[in-house]
Amino acid sequence: MFYVEDYSDERLKSWCIHCGAAIANVNANRDHVPTKSFLSKRLREAGAAYDRGRGLPDGYLPQVLVCKACNAGFSRDETYVLCVLHAVLAGSLYPDPDTHPEAANVLRSNRDIVRSLKARPDGQMFLFDGLQPFTLYPDPDRVSKVVVKNARGHAYHEIGEPLLEEPSSISFQPLQSMSDDERATFENGGGGGLDLWPEVGSRMMVRILEGVGMAGGWVEVERGHYRYAVDWSAGISVRTVIWDYLATETRWDP
DSSP states (O other): OOOOOOOOOOOGOOOOOGTBBGGGGGGGEEEEEEOOOOOOOOHHHHHHHHHOSOOOOGGGEEEEEEHHHHHHHHHHHHHHHHHHHHHHTTSSSSTTTTTOHHHHHHHTHHHHHHHHHHHSOTTTOOOOTTSTTTOOOOOEEEHHHHHHHHHHHHHHHHOOOOOOOOHHHHHHEEGGGGGGHHHHHHHHHHSOTSSSSOOSSSSSHHHHOTTEEEEETTEEEEEOOOOOOEOOOSSSEEEEEETTTEEEEEEEEE
């Protein structure tokens, strides 16, 4: 995706959006939103080249400045969700490396996570139910942490809104489990509307005015891998779709 300059209020960029620490008082670095491992190797490499000043104009990956402690603290949960997605879509915790090479490599490299997924009790969670004969019951708290981490980052990146409080609601489910009406609402809902503008100077304002990287209110980071939409019409809501499979929504009510 292309870089969009941010001209929103600098006073809103003084804190870590996860813990609220003053950025000036802590070690800070840039966190990728979405989680970089959700993207293809090709795009990750393009993003790294862009960051070094040697990449193509469309190689930018969204990033926000947060404290190093928070950034590092999400790493294991992000890997956990990555393993869950690979296992579900490959249909096994031990996928064939010939047919699912990336999934096999990721799961083989994270045997502790594989063991924890095997140990989860049946009935814990029905997120991935219906994919018989293979069903996983991942830890919903670990999935939620990653969903909220990315949602906070998207809201901050796009509309300059630091959401330091806990969200009002968090939901996630496979797209295929939605009814037609639910899918239509999820795909088309929100977007703010032209009668309610985001903050002047924010990236979302630029996107609205110029139509940069948006389609139907969605910002597409990588086709088939990750897209997100931010709605500011009634509180803040952030929707994401990971790998054209997992749909999430995080809301902060007014």
